[in-house]
Each structure stands twice: as C-alpha cells, then as structure tokens.
Amino acid sequence: MNHAIISCLHANLPAVEAVLNDIDRQGINTITCLGDLVGYGPQPNEVVELIRKRGIATCQGCWDEDIIDGLNACECSYPSQLAERRGHLAHQWTDDQLTDENKSFLASLPTSLRRDRLLFVHGSPNSQHEYLLPDMDAFAALERVETAGADILFCGHTHQPYVRELRDGSIRVRLQNADHDCDQGEELTLPMRKIVNAGSVGEPRHGSTNATYVIHNDATDEVEIKEVAYDVARTCQAIVEAGLPKVFAWRLSHGFEFAEQAEDASHVCER
C-alpha cells in the first residue's frame, strides 16, 4: 500500500493545498506529516487547521516545539547571525498570530511516530533539531536508524528530499580488558537500513521552487520523491504583506538558502 509523507509545511497554505491535492488524486489515504507546520510562512493558523481538519498524523517539528517552549528550546543551527535575527522575527510574528487552540495542538504533537518497522521524526530520533544530511557519515546515519529500532527512518528538517540506502556494512574490533590477556577479534555485520527525507512542502531548498514530498510503498519499500508546482507568487505576496522579512519570499522564489549562508558562514550559535 502506498502512503505519503510530508514535512516542513512552514505556514505556506498554497503549497500545502497543492501537495494534498496531488496526494488525493493518486488515491492515497494514509498521510504522515513530519512537523514544522509553522514558521517563515504567512498562514500558520490556516495550515495548522487544515492538518487538524484532515486528521493527518503529525509529529512535532523544531519550529512547532520552539513556538510552544520558547526560543530556548532551540539548539540553534541558523547559518548566520542575520538569519538568526530574521528567524527570531518570524518566531515572534508566528507566536502573535497563532490561536491558543492551534498552539495547544502543536504542544500535543509527539516527537516521533512509529508504524511497525517505520519510524517518523522531524530531524532525527535524537532531536527535532538534528540535521540528517544526505552525505553525513554513513555509520553515524546508520546508528540513528539502528539505535531507534527502525528499518526505515523518515525525516525532514533539511528541506532537501533524498533516499539513502545503507548496506553491506561491517565493523571489525579487537578487545583487550583487564580480565583477559589475549586479544579477541570479531566482526560485526551491520544491517541494511534506509533513511528517507521528505524534503519540504512549504519552503523547498533543493534548488527548485516546487514543493516536495515522498510516497513509500510498504510492500515493496520503494520510495518515490514527488515534486509539485504551486502558486509561489501568491505565497511570496502574502509574506511581504504580512510584514515578514522579504528574504523569506526571495528564498521561496529561488528554492535555495545560499544567500543567508554567504553572509556569515562561520557563525555558530552558542545559546
């Protein structure tokens, strides 16, 4: 059976509607959302209410957590101080806009969802703020899936969709301890595991303005990355009209984040 996984909606209603329509057209009934319903975008209440109305199983993203717990929940990974200030502006604006009911909904979201051997998280099993990038150390990536007791880990947060299969792994070890004088050599065979990143519906950063999501077939384990065009200009207009930083509209219209990274690439937030 096919099921769809969406992530990082970021208060972008036209993108969310386009993706849900695309999923509906394919007759897919099971949808899982990996969080970040709000932040950056101009329609946080509308997006949260649509997800609630559709009864879509959702786990909490880093923005959802920060809106509830305050910015102190952030293990900050903004690429520059300027980006961080803009992020704070968006946080404050979103906090002012969201209704108490919708905040309560975000607060009620679990940090992970599990269906048999499938695990759904926003960032990683360790944290909503940890990025599992496609080229990260393969052993560390496998450790995240294996330690969580999953065969396939679905995540978002990077805004870049990918499917990574980790296979044919082994680690040889040699041990000496205080009780044994002789070395004990052995080899651990590692299991095959998969990480599926759903990309972003509401704020793509993969080099295209199209919204992305993934479809997984739980019988064959095949994964398809889907791109959906939507009315980007409409969302950009709404961002500007809402008084949010114009760079959010610019970024949305390019599908990249590189401009912010260039401003202060060495910044590491120590908050």
Place this chain on the structure above:
Amino acid sequence: MIERWALVSGLRGNLKTYDLIQRDLKKTRGVTSLFVLGDLVGPERNCDALLDRLKNPHRGDLKPDCIYGWWEEQLLAERGFRGERKADALRLSQGEDAVNALLNTVNPSNLNWLASLQFGFIELDCALIHGSSSDVGDNLTSETSPLILLDRLTRLNVNRLFTARSTKQFHLELTGGGINSQVKDLNGKREQQQEVPKRSVIGIGAGLNYTLYDVGSDKTHFLTAGSKTNPKRNGFA
C-alpha cells in the same frame, strides 16, 4: 619528552584511594599528566577532604586536571546549577534517600569549584570524557555496539575516546570494515563507500583501578593502585 598520562575516575570522596594512586604514580616512571575523569564525589562518604586535596595538591603530588562526572552532574543539578533540571536520574534509579545522602557529602563552599569543571578534554587526537560525547551518563563498555562506539568517536572527530562511566577497564579497537550507501535525490543516484577509521574506545576503570596511557606508542596499561605488581595488565599498541 614522551608523554604518559594517568587516567583516574570514580574516587567518590575516597581520599585514601587517591593517596594510594598518587603514591603509585610517584613510583611510576614518566607520568606527565594526571586526568581525573569525574565522579570525584559520591553518596558514601564526606567528600570535602578529597576535593580540598584535588584543589590544593600536596607537595610532590602530580597535579590533577579534573572534569565532572555523573555524580557531580546529579549534585549540581539538585543544587540549582543546571537550570530547571534536578537530580532526576539519581532520584529515578536510587530514590530520594540517595539524593539526600549525596547533598550531605559536599560542603556548599565546594560547589562553585565543581560547577567550574569542564565536560571533557580534547588532548591531541584523544577525547577524555566521563561518559561520552552524547551524555555524561553514557555507559560505554566493551559490550556496547561498535556502531554506537564509532558514533561517539565521530561526533568529536577524535581517534581515541577515554571513558569512565562504566567503571570497567577495556581497550576496544576498531580495526576495519566499511559500509556502502546509495543516495537517490531529484538529481539522480550516487554511490558512496566509507571505511571504518582506526579508532579506539578505552575504559579507564574506577577507584583503585586506573589506566596509564603512553601517548607516543598508543599503549594502555590497566593498573590497580597499591598492588605490588601489574605484570600482565599491559594493553596493546
């Protein structure tokens, strides 16, 4: 001079044990540094005399460089040095009596010094931490999955991790292996191969059991303070 480190943990207020280790070290050739990897305090006895000795070494003592461990973390949390966190892990595992016992073992005048201790040291390509890069309470042993050990090393980008939380003495070396991965995205597919780097996790022991590490030869020696000889406790290069 070729460096030789002494690595100690789990003193838990026992000045007699520390004194025996210092006596051992005076008789051991070439020890250049003494690292105390946490658990300076514990609930069993008053710890102030040991803390005073660590802060103010006796003449002839090898000067200790200390970090905090799991017991200090519990104490400092309960005393309000860790924001809203309390000694929840201790409370959960050993109950309220253990928390109260711990609070009574350290004079409040020593708390600021304990709170000033670091989480760990990075020396050369070695990490010296009570638990691991993941958590001060991370209990790494020779039984821990090598995948997890490799992860803890990778997080710090070091080749050797000295850990104390388990109280065990072991030297587990990752000697080889690899993994293949395939990444598929909207630009297509790409294959990646990665080999296991040669790295080690060393459990240094606790209390009377301590470890010497020869930096130049990468040899570990598992020792017990006060024992006359340690003939077959050498680690491997």
